Amino acid sequence: MSRGLSIQQAVRIIIEENPLYVTLLSSGLVNLSALARNIKPLVDTMIGKDTKVFTIVKALERISMNYKLVNEYPDIVKALSMAEIITYSGMGEVEIPLTEENMDKVAKLRDLLTAAKVQFIILNDGNKIHVIAPLMYIASICNQAKVEEYGMVRIMFAEKAPVGIVTFLVQVMKSNQITAKHVLRYDNDIYIVVDREKTPLLLDIIEKIRVTATLQSIQLSKQ
Secondary structure (H helix, E strand, O other), X not given: OOOOOOHHHHHHHHHHOOHHHHHHHHOOOXXXXXXXXXXXXXXXXXXXXXXXXXXXXXHHHHHHHOOOOOOOOHHHHHHHHHOEEEEEEEEEEEEEEOOHHHHHHHHHHHHHHHHHOOOOEEEXXXXXXXXXXXXXXXHOOOXXXXXXXXXXXXXXXXXXXXXXXXXXXXXXXXXXXXXXXXXEEEOOEEEEEEEHHHHHHHHHXXXXXXXXXXXXXXXXXXX
């Protein structure tokens, strides 16, 4: 694109060319500072000079005031509005090298977790086995000095989760400065594992998405 654009013009072009940004900005689902840092390289390229994040944030604020509620992902938003959300706190993760001896250890841990009827996930990446489970059960069998604590959000859909929902959720989290440890899809459920302190923010974002579906329905009913 040619240079000579103002920061405001560049930011508007970037936002309007990305349906996800339009949805997030119009529905208040984005951290403006995080979004500004994300698009800053594009803005710099378009105007031909270095820009300040603060200036981009101000441009985003002005643009967002002119948007009515826009939902470019109706299937995903509707599905999330109807899904059941369950939160698990005090979760930990251990990584166990993939050896025959450790397979026996993992089998014992799986039996323990199954008997306790707690939520857990076991992943095999070909080199290591990842066990995500309540900290108290991990500590009982894994001799690690420190295990990080995570929160896990389970999104349960009555039917098959819509296409593209994992990518959508990852991008929404990224736009709000949340880095997920894992985003896993299994059958009709999606599991999101994040740092413990980020769990309330993630739940708040999901709730805002669910509200977006309601507001969209109200708008349509008035047309």
